[in-house]
Amino acid sequence: MNPVNTKPYKLPDDVVWLITGCSSGIGRALATLVASKPRHRLIATARNPADLAYLPDDNPNILRLPLDVTSPESVNAAFAAAAEHFGDGETFHPDVVVNNAGYSLSGDTESATEEETHRQMETLFFGTARVTTHAVRAMRQHLNKRGGIIFNVSSLAGLCAFPGHAYYHAGKFAVEGFSESVAREVHPDWGINVCIVEPSGVKTNFEGHSKARTQPHPAYTAADMPARKLEAYVNMGIKSGAGMTEPSAVAEAIYAVASRGERVPLRLPLGAVAWRMGKARFEGLMQDFEAVKELSGLGAQL
Numbered sequence: 001m002n003p004v005n006t007k008p009y010k011l012p013d014d015v016v017w018l019i020t021g022c023s024s025g026i027g028r029a030l031a032t033l034v035a036s037k038p039r040h041r042l043i044a045t046a047r048n049p050a051d052l053a054y055l056p057d058d059n060p061n062i063l064r065l066p067l068d069v070t071s072p073e074s075v076n077a078a079f080a081a082a083a084e085h086f087g088d089g090e091t092f093h094p095d096v097v098v099n100n101a102g103y104s105l106s107g108d109t110e111s112a113t114e115e116e117t118h119r120q121m122e123t124l125f126f127g128t129a130r131v132t133t134h135a136v137r138a139m140r141q142h143l144n145k146r147g148g149i150i151f152n153v154s155s156l157a158g159l160c161a162f163p164g165h166a167y168y169h170a171g172k173f174a175v176e177g178f179s180e181s182v183a184r185e186v187h188p189d190w191g192i193n194v195c196i197v198e199p200s201g202v203k204t205n206f207e208g209h210s211k212a213r214t215q216p217h218p219a220y221t222a223a224d225m226p227a228r229k230l231e232a233y234v235n236m237g238i239k240s241g242a243g244m245t246e247p248s249a250v251a252e253a254i255y256a257v258a259s260r261g262e263r264v265p266l267r268l269p270l271g272a273v274a275w276r277m278g279k280a281r282f283e284g285l286m287q288d289f290e291a292v293k294e295l296s297g298l299g300a301q302l
């Protein structure tokens with residue numbers, strides 16, 4: 001397979017950042033960090049721009065825009081407004097684009113409705129794909145081949161699948177495959193890097209603010225059902241905060257990857273839980289592969 005992110009990335013002094021989902025949590029922490037850097041330019045976006053009031057409104061280096069990732073018109077309009085403000089209307093170069101917007105559809109898969117499941121995939125996958133495509137186009141067209149980084153916020157849930165969140169995992173797994181393919185598709189000389197960010201639990205209000213739930217299904221209510229056991233375990237973890245990362249630490253890690261002047265990793269598990277569980281997942285896969293070696297045809301030369 002062709003390598004990805006082959007050259008070290010140098011963050012320009014007058015870097016332009018574009019971040020989705022800046023109303024709260026990780027997006028807000030990253031927007032706040034970028035806004036604190038004197039020469040950096042920031043396009044902070046949210047479904048409701050009133051949620052961006054925490055950013056100064058008298059700084060020409062900060063542009064606050066409405067952006068709903070599920071709407072192609074909204075994404076087009078945001079890129080056009082950004083080009084108007086930070087470009088010459090036609091050429092506009094976002095150096096770092098962060099696809100952060102997301103929510104989780106949780107609950108019993110059997111009772112998930114068509115509308116619920118499509119909305120989940122539309123936000124997590126198509127929203128990320130839409131903004132990524134705009135970003136690649138804008139980065140590719142820059143005459144000086146300035147390149148850039150696209151950070152796609154996946155999750156530990158993009159590496160491992162747990163019970164009771166099938167469509168959230170589907171959306172994040174889709175982001176992983178899409179991102180890796182795009183990273184391999186761009187020409188190395190374009191300097192476009194892709195980084196898939198995979199946090200485990202982060203101390204945001206994701207559970208309260210960004211969790212949609214399916215109707216409980218009567219066949220899955222018993223306390224010994226895997227999804228109910230996981231819920232009880234996760235609720236205990238959220239209450240204690242043990243093993244969870246601060247949103248500011250996620251923001252700092254993304255900033256460090258962008259600014260350290262080194263090769264950009266394709267995957268960035270964040271938090272000890274993400275790193276350990278991700279590693280265990282791949283080790284388990286290797287054992288599974290060994291167990292089916294004969295069936296796979298290595299013995300019989302299928």
Ligand SMILES: NC(=O)c1ccc[n+]([C@@H]2O[C@H](COP(=O)([O-])OP(=O)(O)OC[C@H]3O[C@@H](n4cnc5c(N)ncnc54)[C@H](OP(=O)(O)O)[C@@H]3O)[C@@H](O)[C@H]2O)c1
Nearest residue numbers: 021023024025026047068069101102155201202204206210
């Ligand atoms: N918290 C965790 O434990 C954790 C772990 C791994 C990965 N993640 C991922 O991290 C990302 C950020 O989550 P968070 O923890 O910071 O939660 P959060 O504080 O609830 O933030 C979610 C953000 O996504 C935005 N959003 C949702 N749908 C959108 C849409 N259609 N268009 C534009 N923005 C939209 C929300 O905007 P509104 O205010 O308008 O709803 C909000 O700004 C998500 O992709 C999540 O899957 C979180």
